[in-house]
Structure formats: structure tokens, C-alpha cells
Amino acid sequence: MFAERFLRRLPVVLGLIVGMQDSLRAADEKPASKPVASEKSEGKSAKPAAKPEAKPAVKKPAKVSREYVSGKKWDEPKIVTPGAAGAPPSDAIVLFDGENLAKEFSGGDGWIVSDGAVTVGGKGGVESRRKFGSCQLHIEWATPKEVKGEGQGRGNSGVYLMGMYEVQILDSYDNKTYFDGQAASIYKQRPPLVNACRKPGEWQTYDIIFTAPVFEADGKLKSPAAVTVLHNGVLVQNHFELEGGTFYDRPPAYSKHAEKLPFSLQNHGNPTRFRNIWIREL
Ligand code: MG
Numbered sequence: 631m632f633a634e635r636f637l638r639r640l641p642v643v644l645g646l647i648v649g650m651q652d653s654l655r656a657a658d659e660k661p662a663s664k665p666v667a668s669e670k671s672e673g674k675s676a677k678p679a680a681k682p683e684a685k686p687a688v689k690k691p692a693k694v695s696r697e698y699v700s701g702k703k704w705d706e707p708k709i710v711t712p713g714a715a716g717a718p719p720s721d722a723i724v725l726f727d728g729e730n731l732a733k734e735f736s737g738g739d740g741w742i743v744s745d746g747a748v749t750v751g752g753k754g755g756v757e758s759r760r761k762f763g764s765c766q767l768h769i770e771w772a773t774p775k776e777v778k779g780e781g782q783g784r785g786n787s788g789v790y791l792m793g794m795y796e797v798q799i800l801d802s803y804d805n806k807t808y809f810d811g812q813a814a815s816i817y818k819q820r821p822p823l824v825n826a827c828r829k830p831g832e833w834q835t836y837d838i839i840f841t842a843p844v845f846e847a848d849g850k851l852k853s854p855a856a857v858t859v860l861h862n863g864v865l866v867q868n869h870f871e872l873e874g875g876t877f878y879d880r881p882p883a884y885s886k887h888a889e890k891l892p893f894s895l896q897n898h899g900n901p902t903r904f905r906n907i908w909i910r911e912l
Contacts, residue, residue, distance in 0.1 A: 761890035773801035775831025786898035822866035
């Protein structure tokens with residue numbers, strides 16, 4: 631009799647148990663309902679019946695978003711439109727666009743402009759008509775496709791920053807020479823970090839960031855020249871501080887000179903080609 635009555639009420643008992651479990655679970659989950667407050671602040675649906683408690687429950691994000699501010703006042707970086715691959719940016723001075731060498735360079739008798747490039751020839755190098763100090767210089771060059779000579783006699787030229795600090799140009803593709811005289815070396819001062827030379831005849835790029843040296847009034851060196859070079863996009867000189875001018879027949883040395891000077895391209899008797907030369911003053 632009792633058993634029969636119990637079995638009849640069993641569903642009710644079970645229902646009560648389940649109900650109790652639900653309530654307990656809801657109680658457990660209560661703290662998790664706090665984020666609803668933050669959802670509210672994000673404009674998400676909030677129950678209108680929510681208690682308008684003024685408890686500052688959303689203090690946590692304030693701690694996270696405490697930001698370091700240096701306090702230094704910077705000028706807004708100027709907007710510059712980068713050039714398409716290989717093309718100059720909007721604020722560059724184009725020194726050679728493949729057509730007119732004489733406009734921006736003096737010398738070069740015997741240098742031949744054709745097909746958007748200039749080939750070293752005749753005697754003597756070329757010198758920029760404008761003077762530069764610290765700068766970013768982009769220059770594209772190609773050593774002769776027909777390989778002649780060896781060592782320093784193959785595709786030799788050079789970029790002489792301020793007319794006296796040479797970033798070497800040479801066909802260093804399968805062509806051994808002294809390391810501090812191969813392509814992308816700072817001549818007789820520092821070999822490149824790696825040899826990133828392309829094959830003879832192929833166009834190569836130099837992106838040179840040059841910091842001009844500074845001299846005291848009495849001629850003493852205040853801060854040396856420094857150069858960073860990317861050869862075909864590969865870092866080969868990383869802010870190398872020069873020991874002075876780069877010379878063939880004597881050790882590097884500084885001697886006081888003007889803040890700005892022309893840069894030059896060397897004629898070493900090899901028909902190296904140049905194109906797409908542009909510069910940004912720094
Ligand atoms: Mg040279």
C-alpha cells in the first residue's frame with residue numbers, strides 16, 4: 631500500500647529534486663551574470679528589470695587600460711606616398727630617370743644614355759650637381775652581362791657619398807676579391823654582412839642611408855659618418871660608422887669638410903650601367 635503510494639508520487643519527488651538542482655546551479659552561476667553589466671555598456675540588450683544599482687561593478691577594465699604615455703611632444707609624421715616597386719616616393723629628388731643625365735650630374739663625357747639607363751664610358755666619373763649631407767639614396771646598377779676581367783676589374787664602379795665615402799659596386803657574383811673590396815663593402819673598411827649580388831647583367835638595387843659626419847670648428851671629428859645599406863633588399867651594412875674617407879692607397883682618415891657635398895659615381899673603366907637614381911635628404 632505504502633509502496634504503491636510512493637511509486638505514484640515518485641515523479642513529483644523527482645521533479646522536486648531536479649528543481650532543487652536547477653536552483654543550486656543558478657545560484658552557482660550568479661557571479662557569472664556580472665558580465666551582463668559590461669554587455670550593457672556595449673549597448674547589448676539588457677533586461678529592463680535590471681536593478682539600477684550604482685555599484686561600480688565595471689572597474690576591472692579601467693585597471694587594464696592604464697596606458698603609458700611618454701609625454702614627449704612629436705610632430706605628426708608627414709604623409710608620403712610610397713612609389714610603386716622600384717619607383718621613387720613622392721618626396722624624393724629624382725636625379726636620373728633614364729633620360730637626362732646632364733640635368734643633375736656633371737662630368738660623364740663618354741657615358742652613354744640609352745634604353746632608360748646610362749652606361750659608364752669614356753674617362754672620369756659623374757658628380758651630382760646638388761650637394762647632400764645625410765640622405766637616403768636609391769640607385770640601381772648592373773654589371774656587364776659579358777663577364778670580362780676578374781677581382782676588382784669586373785664591373786667595378788662605386789657610389790662616393792659626399793665624394794669620399796665609397797660604397798663599392800662590383801660584380802661579386804662568383805668573383806673573389808678582398809672582402810672589404812667586394813660589392814656593398816665600405817671600401818677597405820668593412821665587408822658586407824652577406825653577399826647579395828645578382829648575376830652579371832641583372833639589375834641590382836642599393837638603398838643607402840647615410841649619416842654625414844660632423845666636425846668641430848677646429849676640425850676635430852665630433853661624430854663619424856655612418857651608413858646602412860640594403861643590397862637587393864638585403865641588409866648588408868648596418869649603421870656602420872666609418873673610420874674616415876675610403877682610399878685605395880692609404881688608411882681611412884677624416885678631414886673637415888662642408889656639411890653638404892656632391893656625391894659621385896666612379897668610372898673604373900668597366901661599362902657598368904645605372905638607372906633610377908633618387909635621393910631624399912635627411
Ligand atoms: Mg669602386
